[in-house]
Amino acid sequence: LNNRAARGFTAAALFCLLLIPATGRAQDTPTRAWLSRLEAAANKMDIAVLKANSAPGVEPSFQWASMPPGMMGPKLPWKVKWLEVPDNGPAFVAFTKYHPCESSADHLYRTVRTEEGFRLGEEIPETDTLGTRVRHHKLTVRFDVPAQQVYLTDRVTVEMQPHQEQRCILRINEVYKVTAVTSEGKPVPYRQAGGFLWLPTPQSVHATFDLAYHGGIKGGAEDYFRPNQAALTSYWYPHTGRLPATCEVKVTAPKGWTGIAQGEPQGKSVTPQGVTSSWKNDLPVCYFTVAIGKYTVTTQKVGNVSVSAYLLHPSKARAQQAISSAGNAIQWFSKNLSKYPYSRYAVVETDVFPAALECYSFTLAGRSLIPMAIVHEVAHTWWGGVVPNTYTRTLWNESFAEYSDGLYGRMTRQGGMHEFNTQMMSTVGFPPVSLMEANDAMNMGHSLIGYGKGSLVLENLERMLGTPKMLACMRTFIARHKPGEDAEWRDFIDAVEETAGKEWRHFFPAWLNRTDQPALRLSDVKSSREGDKFVVTGTVVQNDPAFWVQVPVVVNTAAGEKRTEIAVKSTSQPFRIELTSKPSEVLLDPKREALRASSKGGPQPTLLSFVTASDPVLAVYATGGSAQETAAAKAVATEQAKEVLSFAKISVKADDDCTEADLAGSNLLLIGRPESLRLPANWRDLLPVTFSDQGLGVGSRQWKGADLWSIAVFPHPSREKGLVAHVAGASPEALRNFRHQRDLDSLKGLFVVKGAGKALLQEPARTNDATVVVLQP
Ligand SMILES: [Zn+2]
DSSP, X not given: OHHHHHHHHHHHHTHHHHHHHHTTOGGGSOOHHHHHHHHHHHHTTOHHHHHHTBOTTOOOOOGGGGOOOOSSSOOOOOEEEEEOOTTSOSOEEEEEOOOOTTSOOOEEEEEEEETTXXXXXXXXXXXXXXXXXXXXXXXXXXXXXXXXXXXXXXEEEEEEOOOSSOOEEEEOOTTEEEEEEEETTEEOXXXXXXXXXXXXXXXXXXXXXXXXXXXXXXXXXXXXXXXXXXXXXXXXXXXXXXOOEEEEEEEEEOTTOEEEOSSEEEEEEEETTEEEEEEEEEEEESOOOEEEEOOEEEEEEETTEEEXXXXXXOOHHHHHHHHHHHHHHHHHHHHHTOOOSSSEEEEEEESSSXXXXXXXXXXXXXXXXXTTTHHHHHHTTTBTTTBOOOSSSOOHHHHHHHHHHHXXXXXXXXXXXXXXXXXXXXXXXXXXXXXXXOOOTTSHHHHIIIIIIHHHHHHHHHHHHOHHHHHHHHHHHHHHOOTTSOOOHHHHHHHHHHHHOGGGGGGHHHHHHOSSOOOOEEEEEEEEEETTEEEEEEEEEOOSSOOOEEEEEEEEETTEEXXXXXXXXXXXXXXXXXXXXXXXXXXXXXXXXXXXXXSOSSOOOOHHHHHTOOSOEEEEEOOSSOHHHHHHHHHIIIIIHHHHOXXXXXXXXXXXXXXXXXXXXXXXXXXXXXXXXXXXHHHHTTOOEEEETTEEXXXXXXXXOTTEEEEEEEEXXXXXXXXXXXXXXXXXXXXXXXXXXXXXXXXXXXXXXXXXXXXXXXXXXXXXXXXXXXXXX
């Protein structure tokens, strides 16, 4: 075994070829052809083949194999390897590749021996530690810059926890090759299959292993070597479940370079190999980073924290900007969340890493992201540092860092980059993944949900609780946290319940578990007079189960607008707004401040969008009224429609000739009174204007006169992005005025018109999202 260890990785990679036949256990290894078949299937995203290679009775998920490549990092193929476990078979199959930062990579499957040979069993999820917890690292890192190699050792302390299987299988980025393992000075057998390292199960609760390993890192942006800078950011240390651990790191850089690792500095020494600096992080965290570079270091005290800028492109102004952004944010979060856990913080510049990365006592930040991203990264000292996240379940800490960035900006007027707002999210859309599922920071959909939706859900909670209580909830979340463990959304929910009261638990399920947004509507809106006051009452309604959401309601009055915020906590939330001047219109969240579903993404239903649409239009004329009305409707369809709708290809049909398919197939111009249109009742119900021989009406508003006519534009009920316009007259003669549109305000969608084009009413279209209610004049 000693010999095997000494032969190094080349031998380790050949274990299944050489060693196993030698021990006479050839029947316990799969054929190379089978592993190649799995590898090809994974790289072709061929889940059917992976499923076909699973044992009868097990249905492992291979969802990972269909995931798109991440937003950064090299796009590398899967490798499939056999992980032998000499102490306790059967062995495992490893699907392995480079593990990008805060993303996912390796998958470990059990195997089952069948009559046809080996088959895949269940996956061991990364969250299952098999009873092994890594508690402490004592790392040395030596960068060989010219050779683009990094040499590491780690004295890793493991704690064995009760588990029905209890194995010691550590994970480490597959670019690292383990070359020796000892324990208390004695060689220890080991097996490596890409990102998995099997070690013998320790017989005591605590044990230490000394690992030697190295990696060649070429061309990457997350782990990188350049002539003046290098860093390791991605799982360059052994772990299980990416769970928190403390660490000591000695980093050796070439002479003239500066190294930095997490925690407090422990001194420096110059050796023939270079400059070694020592660091110690007593705060257990999930994510370690080490960087070296030819930095120019500037340091200032901000409060009692030494804040430094490590710049590759030195500039007094940029150093000052970096130091004050970080220093001020540290002071504010320290005061409002909990005491900052270190004596120092550094902003470390990189030209290679394409983003900014939280390192808790420092940030590794892309050149263009200084100082923009610093507040977010400083917030991670609490959300990820003091309270760690593994990134194996959710991105809760990204929601909190992004939210805290926005909160800090609002409270202090000092900008971070809080890039997500409700309008933007409504435009970009919501990928179909919930906050409880999004866990991969490098997946575009997951990150839109984790950073974007998550931060806005917290903003919504802050609006409902008030900022002081929200801050108190976050302080409780931190205070309740047990150092050494990770945290999840449920821990924050417990903190909110403890701080704000039991009912606040109900805030979370809809936001965390669902992928849709609340579809809020106004209902039952009325205005009345009470003495010298005007009162608007109504209800904000939504489908069951209800989202909790703070939503503004704006009432337009003769004297301007009045904005009221309503806390919606049920499917039907009544409101009452008192006013001193006469209200004309009630609007639900007109500026889209609340996170809510948008009306169907089609064009705004205005007269302009209808008459300028290039989609085909079917003109449908009513035949159910008098002969004169039918003649007038047909004339509008055949003669006037072409004139008015100059961009569209127009076809004409009588109402009773139309099939449902005709109605669904194009934009529609419906001509004639609702009761004369021989269309299914659900179509007639969409028409907002009612007619009598004396005149016409919209809701309770009535106008008298045989020369009145109307146009109403609204979204097509079944055709995506389609529009419908309805035109009708109090008399056939009135209808023939359809062509007189020149004086109408074409940005409106609902019109009552007199004679040859005088508008009596023009207002926004009725849309089926029911967020605007026009009050009776
Ligand atoms: Zn972040």
